[in-house]
Amino acid sequence: MYxxxxxxxxTSLQNSHIKExxxxxxxKYAKESDVFLVEGxxxxxxxYRNDILVEVLSVDDVDYxxxxxxxxxxxxxxxxxxTLNPQGIVGIVKKYxxxxxxxxxxxxxxxxxxxxxxxxxxxxxxxRTAAGFDVDLVLLSEDCVDLYNSKVVRATxxxxxxxxxxxxxxxxxxxxxxxxxxxxxxxxxYNSLSLKDLDIKDNEKIAFVLGNxxxxxxTEVLDLCDKNVRIDISNKxxxxxxxxxxxxxxxxxxxxxx
Amino acid sequence: MYxxxxxxxxTSLQNSHIKExxxxxxxKYAKESDVFLVEGxxxxxxxYRNDILVEVLSVDDVDYxxxxxxxxxxxxxxxxxxTLNPQGIVGIVKKYxxxxxxxxxxxxxxxxxxxxxxxxxxxxxxxRTAAGFDVDLVLLSEDCVDLYNSKVVRATxxxxxxxxxxxxxxxxxxxxxxxxxxxxxxxxxYNSLSLKDLDIKDNEKIAFVLGNxxxxxxTEVLDLCDKNVRIDISNKxxxxxxxxxxxxxxxxxxxxxx
Numbered sequence: 001m002y003x004x005x006x007x008x009x010x011t012s013l014q015n016s017h018i019k020e021x022x023x024x025x026x027x028k029y030a031k032e033s034d035v036f037l038v039e040g041x042x043x044x045x046x047x048y049r050n051d052i053l054v055e056v057l058s059v060d061d062v063d064y065x066x067x068x069x070x071x072x073x074x075x076x077x078x079x080x081x082x083t084l085n086p087q088g089i090v091g092i093v094k095k096y097x098x099x100x101x102x103x104x105x106x107x108x109x110x111x112x113x114x115x116x117x118x119x120x121x122x123x124x125x126x127x128r129t130a131a132g133f134d135v136d137l138v139l140l141s142e143d144c145v146d147l148y149n150s151k152v153v154r155a156t157x158x159x160x161x162x163x164x165x166x167x168x169x170x171x172x173x174x175x176x177x178x179x180x181x182x183x184x185x186x187x188x189x190y191n192s193l194s195l196k197d198l199d200i201k202d203n204e205k206i207a208f209v210l211g212n213x214x215x216x217x218x219t220e221v222l223d224l225c226d227k228n229v230r231i232d233i234s235n236k237x238x239x240x241x242x243x244x245x246x247x248x249x250x251x252x253x254x255x256x257x258x
Numbered sequence: 259m260y261x262x263x264x265x266x267x268x269t270s271l272q273n274s275h276i277k278e279x280x281x282x283x284x285x286k287y288a289k290e291s292d293v294f295l296v297e298g299x300x301x302x303x304x305x306y307r308n309d310i311l312v313e314v315l316s317v318d319d320v321d322y323x324x325x326x327x328x329x330x331x332x333x334x335x336x337x338x339x340x341t342l343n344p345q346g347i348v349g350i351v352k353k354y355x356x357x358x359x360x361x362x363x364x365x366x367x368x369x370x371x372x373x374x375x376x377x378x379x380x381x382x383x384x385x386r387t388a389a390g391f392d393v394d395l396v397l398l399s400e401d402c403v404d405l406y407n408s409k410v411v412r413a414t415x416x417x418x419x420x421x422x423x424x425x426x427x428x429x430x431x432x433x434x435x436x437x438x439x440x441x442x443x444x445x446x447x448y449n450s451l452s453l454k455d456l457d458i459k460d461n462e463k464i465a466f467v468l469g470n471x472x473x474x475x476x477t478e479v480l481d482l483c484d485k486n487v488r489i490d491i492s493n494k495x496x497x498x499x500x501x502x503x504x505x506x507x508x509x510x511x512x513x514x515x516x
Binding site: 121125128129131132133134155157158159162163196231232233234236237238240241243244247248251252254255 | 379383386387389390391392413415416417420421454489490491492494495496498499501502505506509510512513
């Protein structure tokens with residue numbers, strides 16, 4: 001005879017566990033926490049595949065082996081996420097811990113540095129693209145938008161779970177990269193070499209810096225770079241979108257620098 | 259003696275002119291109208307430079323020679339735009355009229371076709387990038403997101419004003435392009451040639467098709483293309499963002515096909 005497993009469904013927004021989780025939507029708590037929230041089945045599945053899924057809150061029956069499942073009402077899902085039309089599932093996911101920074105640089109061949117990228121969609125898209133072109137490390141300056149912002153996570157489409165990402169002092173990072181024999185490229189429309197004219201040695205280790213949407217890479221950061229490159233554009237636009245510029249650099253370097 | 263010019267400021271949301279303009283935020287009216295709204299000084303300036311600015315609504319004093327200026331309260335600006343934090347200025351801008359389609363194809367060298375692109379940010383970014391790489395024509399299938407959606411306009415950063423854009427039957431367009439000796443490329447991860455291995459003749463006329471965010475280019479559209487290309491990506495991601503993939507194609511073709 002079929003017998004349904006008993007399950008408890010939390011429906012009260014006053015439940016202490018739910019109240020704790022709701023705090024993760026507040027910037028202050030989110031920053032200090034060692035977990036973050038992801039919304040929707042695709043991201044929960046990807047977190048599970050990457051073995052960093054801690055807990056699932058779900059409206060419907062789900063099965064993630066060895067992961068704690070908490071059944072909740074749809075109102076609770078809506079309260080916990082800031083998505084307009086959430087699916088009925090939220091994952092609580094471990095943040096990547098930042099201990100292997102120098103080791104990662106030593107093993108890396110391609111590194112992308114972001115100097116003050118502020119739009120969550122851009123940051124997420126850059127991480128997704130970096131995963132696509134096997135970038136070994138994405139390094140965020142301390143004034144970038146928060147990596148665990150829900151819009152960033154969504155735009156990565158799961159790539160946040162399998163990419164090496166560090167938040168670090170960008171000037172120190174450039175020095176560390178130079179000490180590890182990287183060619184460090186700034187990006188700027190001025191005093192720069194066209195990307196297509198860049199000479200690359202066989203197997204050269206390359207890092208490049210992308211800048212803030214409105215202001216580009218800071219002058220004091222450009223000054224630390226070995227040289228600056230630009231992507232030639234017509235005078236019909238002032239600049240490319242930063243995630244677009246980054247993608248072009250990553251693709252171009254991936255085919256030139258085998 | 260300094261004498262301030264008299265000006266009338268409309269403050270009533272019931273004003274008939276304001277009521278007409280507010281309708282432009284409703285999809286039904288927006289589609290039928292021959293004008294559209296842009297928000298913020300940058301876009302208003304760009305529309306003016308391109309000589310398609312019909313009227314300006316502004317909270318503060320502004321000067322656009324030969325353009326009708328209507329002074330309004332900030333509440334009216336908020337009512338008319340759907341921006342969260344609008345600046346105090348809105349432009350009413352002429353839509354590009356669709357008469358030179360075949361003529362544009364005949365003179366074109368690079369054409370981008372979009373098959374059901376649905377995200378406004380992606381469509382706007384693709385148009386911005388297309389302007390940057392001197393694409394002669396961006397052709398939208400009839401199931402793309404509305405070109406004059408305010409998020410599309412914002413993401414173009416003004417490139418919507420100086421780019422040839424048509425909404426048209428995409429299958430007919432592919433035939434028209436083939437009849438004008440274009441090489442028409444589909445984009446697909448399957449049954450495709452890697453972009454970097456694509457042979458391009460000197461001065462070849464090239465059109466390529468980008469697809470919907472979730473489903474890619476429709477099979478029946480791919481079937482009409484001369485060949486399919488792909489951008490090689492690692493297995494860490496399922497696909498690139500469509501505006502990223504489009505940008506890589508546009509840059510690559512711009513440096514290969516001089």
